[in-house]
Amino acid sequence: xxxxxxxxxxxxxxxxxxxxxxxxxxxxxxxxxxxxxxxxxxxxxxxxxxxxxxxxxxxxxxxxxxxxxxxxxxxxxxxxxxxxxxxxxxxxxxxxxxxxxxxxxxxxxxxxxxxxxxxxxxxxxxxxxxxxxxxxxxxxxxxxxxxxxxxxxxxxxxxxxxxxxxxxxxxxxxxxxxxxxxxxxxxxxxxxxxxxxxxxxxxxxxxxxxxxxxxxxxxxxxxxxx
Ligand code: 5RP
Numbered sequence: 001x002x003x004x005x006x007x008x009x010x011x012x013x014x015x016x017x018x019x020x021x022x023x024x025x026x027x028x029x030x031x032x033x034x035x036x037x038x039x040x041x042x043x044x045x046x047x048x049x050x051x052x053x054x055x056x057x058x059x060x061x062x063x064x065x066x067x068x069x070x071x072x073x074x075x076x077x078x079x080x081x082x083x084x085x086x087x088x089x090x091x092x093x094x095x096x097x098x099x100x101x102x103x104x105x106x107x108x109x110x111x112x113x114x115x116x117x118x119x120x121x122x123x124x125x126x127x128x129x130x131x132x133x134x135x136x137x138x139x140x141x142x143x144x145x146x147x148x149x150x151x152x153x154x155x156x157x158x159x160x161x162x163x164x165x166x167x168x169x170x171x172x173x174x175x176x177x178x179x180x181x182x183x184x185x186x187x188x189x190x191x192x193x194x195x196x197x198x199x200x201x202x203x204x205x206x207x208x209x210x211x212x213x214x215x216x217x218x219x220x221x222x223x224x225x226x
Contacts, residue, residue: 002216007123010214012039015085015121016047018212018221023051028078030115031065032086033058033104040085040121041065055081057111058104059168075111084115088122088208089134089201095120095208095224096184100137100201103167109199113206120208124215132181135160137201139171144196151194152176171198 002010023029029044031037031054041061044054045068053071055078056062062072086108088097097120099105112118136157140148149159152174162173181187184204191200211222 004123004125007214008036008121009039010219011036011121011123011212012043014212014214014219015040015119016043018210019083019085019119020047020050023083025051027051027083028073028081029054030081030084030086030111031056031061032084032108032111033061034087034102036087036121036123037061037085038064041068041070045069055111055114057086057107058102060102060104075114078114081111081115083117083119084112085119085121086112088120088126088203089137090128090131091120091122091126091208091211091213092128092131092184093222095211095222096131096202096204097207098131098134098136098181098201099203100139100173100199101134103137103139103162103165103173105137105201106139106167106169106171106199109203112203117210118206118208120211122211122213124213127213130182131184131202131204132179135175135177136179136181137162138174138176138191139167139169139198140174141196141198142170142172145172145174148194148196149174155190156180169198
């Protein structure tokens with residue numbers, strides 16, 4: 001039985017096989033954050049001559065990309081990007097996701113929004129029928145912490161401050177358990193409207209386009225239905 005780490009390696013390898021043949025030498029690749037993406041970056045090093053550069057969603061991934069010899073561009077220099085590759089904390093069959101376990105959700109959502117296609121790489125433990133078992137990360141402006149927490153309690157959530165954690169943007173994270181997320185896109189819009197929220201870890205208004213899900217029987221590919 002493969003370990004979770006072995007499955008993450010299979011998902012990372014599947015992303016290389018899915019995306020690299022489609023990348024042109026002038027293309028910029030969007031790169032997410034997390035342990036699965038770290039494995040993807042490690043494999044990307046061998047292909048660094050096949051594309052122009054990367055845009056990164058975190059300081060952590062930027063360091064790893066540069067250590068692999070891959071140029072990292074500022075998103076402001078990049079008007080278009082064909083592909084964005086990232087992991088997720090949960091994904092459902094419609095390719096809605098919860099992200100932000102690593103705290104990089106805001107930059108992830110921004111970089112993903114510039115890309116034409118989002119490829120999500122996960123092991124099968126992340127695939128769920130309904131999102132919400134994983135507490136929903138929400139990045140907030142620090143002075144709005146209690147105001148946002150009260151609004152989230154009114155929505156049925158139990159927000160907990162991620163103690164001692166500061167995002168790459170200087171924000172704080174509330175991890176919110178107890179939410180009913182059966183209408184994830186509607187819920188994402190509600191959270192986005194709370195003053196003081198920088199970014200909601202639901203990626204449902206714009207989810208993944210392709211999910212590469214590594215399991216005991218190999219890597220399954222799910223595509224978003226349009
Ligand atoms: C970081 C994220 C990650 O994609 C998510 O936490 C999954 O990480 P891992 O690949 O380590 O399981 O959203 O903000």
